[in-house]
Amino acid sequence: MELSQDQLTEIDKITRYIKQMEGIVRTSPNADQVARVKRELSKYREKLKVLWPAFDPSQGHVDDLRAEVGLDGAPAKRAAAGADSGGHDILDKFPVNKASPNCSDQDVNFLATILHVIQKEYWPAISEQHTRMDFSLNQERDTVRHHLDTALRNLKILTETIEEYAQAEKQDFREQLLKMKNKQTRVFLFETNDVLRLMREFLKKVAADVQQNGSGVLNKNEQVQFNSKFEDATLLEGYMIRDVVLEFLELLNQTIQQLRLPQMKPPGN
Secondary structure, three states: OOOOOOHHHHHHHHHHHHHHHHHHHHOOOOOOHHHHHHHHHHHHHHHHHHHHHOOOOOOOOHHHHHOOOOOOOOOOOOOOOOOOOOOOOHHHHHHOOOOOOOOHHHHHHHHHHHHHHHHHHHHHOOOOOOOOOHHHHHHHHHHHHHHHHHHHHHHHHHHHHHHHHHHOOHHHHHHHHHHHHHHHHHHHHHHHHHHHHHHHHHHHHHHHHHOOOOOOOOOOEEEEEOOOOOOOOOOOOOOHHHHHHHHHHHHHHHHHHHHHHHHHOOOOO
16 A cells, blocks of 8 residues: 555544553553543544554554554664653642642643642743843743633633533533533633643753853843832742752653653644
């Protein structure tokens, strides 16, 4: 069977995505996450069968398929689960709270907690009120802020649906709300994961600048002083700007590591 370049590209994306999800199923201690990822796996294995009918989703291995169609067949090397030594010392500062009274999804609760921590404590410290950046970094900061606001809006929409579902009584309405809730959960998790990675890339640039004594951050050696009349942040009071940046970056690293979602958006979305 001859495949077009577009079909090969699609198979490449889907098989890479499946391998990431299979790793999560093997290693995640989170039952909700495993169940959700297994549903995703089933869907994308069926997509592979459409692209390559000889592939058996119940028995076939994606590495064999990749080799068969001329893509690399070697399994991706994953770091051992015990390799992330040192624990999550920054995450330990923030007990996970429910995103809403009836939210039982551990990933949603975890991400909601981190988003609120970023919004309340970390973002204010690197905002233009406290951290002066050159034009390029300032423009990028505005873009990242826009994506953070979108993630917070998605969280609000999701929690409203969760609470509406919990209170609904009519069966047909509950079924509709359940479908909405599941879809919104998936969108929130994947899109917020992307936002955190985008934010991390931005913080990496800022961290590189402060560590190399560059010119992108103009007041890297100043201390953060919050105005209690207008700001709720207190955690980073008195920190040097350079230390704020490095701790914020580490918070993002630990959050992404603990969440362990695939690093790419689902193909075709």
